[in-house]
Amino acid sequence: MTFANEIPLLLLLLVTAAGAILVKDLMSAVLLLGSYSFTLSLVWAWLGAVDVAFVEAVVGAGLATVLFLLTLFGTAPKDTRLRRPPPSLTTLIVFPLLGVLLLYAANDLPGFGDPNSPASVHISPSYLEQSYQDTHTPNVVTSVLMDYRSLDTMVETVVIFTSGIACALLLRRQSK
Amino acid sequence: MVDALSAVFQRPNFLAFVVIFLWGFYIMVTRYNLVKKLIGMYLVQTSVIFFLVSISAKKGATVPVLLSTTEPVQAASYANPLPHVLTLTAIVVGVATTGVGLALCGAIYRKYGSLDEEKIIEKL
Numbered sequence: 106m107t108f109a110n111e112i113p114l115l116l117l118l119l120v121t122a123a124g125a126i127l128v129k130d131l132m133s134a135v136l137l138l139g140s141y142s143f144t145l146s147l148v149w150a151w152l153g154a155v156d157v158a159f160v161e162a163v164v165g166a167g168l169a170t171v172l173f174l175l176t177l178f179g180t181a182p183k184d185t186r187l188r189r190p191p192p193s194l195t196t197l198i199v200f201p202l203l204g205v206l207l208l209y210a211a212n213d214l215p216g217f218g219d220p221n222s223p224a225s226v227h228i229s230p231s232y233l234e235q236s237y238q239d240t241h242t243p244n245v246v247t248s249v250l251m252d253y254r255s256l257d258t259m260v261e262t263v264v265i266f267t268s269g270i271a272c273a274l275l276l277r278r279q280s281k
Numbered sequence: 282m283v284d285a286l287s288a289v290f291q292r293p294n295f296l297a298f299v300v301i302f303l304w305g306f307y308i309m310v311t312r313y314n315l316v317k318k319l320i321g322m323y324l325v326q327t328s329v330i331f332f333l334v335s336i337s338a339k340k341g342a343t344v345p346v347l348l349s350t351t352e353p354v355q356a357a358s359y360a361n362p363l364p365h366v367l368t369l370t371a372i373v374v375g376v377a378t379t380g381v382g383l384a385l386c387g388a389i390y391r392k393y394g395s396l397d398e399e400k401i402i403e404k405l
């Protein structure tokens with residue numbers, strides 16, 4: 106995997122993110138956010154994470170955009186503030202400092218695409234090697250999600266159920 | 282200094298992650314419109330997930346779906362499946378929390394008639 110093929114996708118990612126941030130009209134910003142999600146799913150498919158790409162294309166680019174649009178239809182679709190006060194001094198100091206610190210830490214990261222990086226040597230080889238004998242599923246992601254870590258997935262549905270209840274309570278019409 | 286810069290440019294995924302993460306975080310802190318803040322939050326969430334998925338990639342590896350179910354598996358020829366699983370969960374939970382935030386925005390707009398932070402504070 107060479108990075109040369111990935112750079113245009115990453116540039117497209119940055120451009121759509123910048124569009125979602127900079128556009129004044131919130132409706133256009135939300136649609137640009139949907140295209141950002143879709144570009145992200147393309148990048149993930151390129152990196153070999155097809156399951157994540159599917160979920161992002163369906164849930165991120167589809168469902169999240171629909172939720173944002175429904176909210177905007179019910180509220181004000183324009184950012185009414187034409188001029189913003191300048192950001193405070195703390196913001197101007199903290200964010201560049203955080204960026205420099207994060208980029209400084211890049212030196213200690215394992216190289217992307219390295220098969221011997223710490224994330225890929227501890228337990229993930231045994232998942233890959235034994236999943237078919239254990240679960241009889243060729244898709245390793247499915248077997249880890251639904252078998253080895255099925256309790257995680259079950260508790261995740263509890264989180265989604267809770268957020269669904271919260272949305273229903275918040276959007277309930279007042280009976281009076 | 283030169284080492285650090287070359288380390289960054291050998292990892293373009295990490296550079297993209299840092300830019301999107303910090304920009305989204307900055308939007309969350311400085312913008313007054315609540316929907317704009319949620320857009321920033323969504324960017325932060327997806328950028329972190331993007332970083333995790335970038336770690337899982339292996340050079341010359343294919344998607345983590347077994348090509349042959351009878352031969353022994355070479356772990357180096359498939360991408361690391363564990364970050365994929367963890368991020369699947371994170372994406373769905375992230376969109377669910379964004380949905381709760383948007384429902385809160387709708388409730389605030391019905392009560393105060395605006396999504397601008399300062400106008401809401403005036404009416405409190």
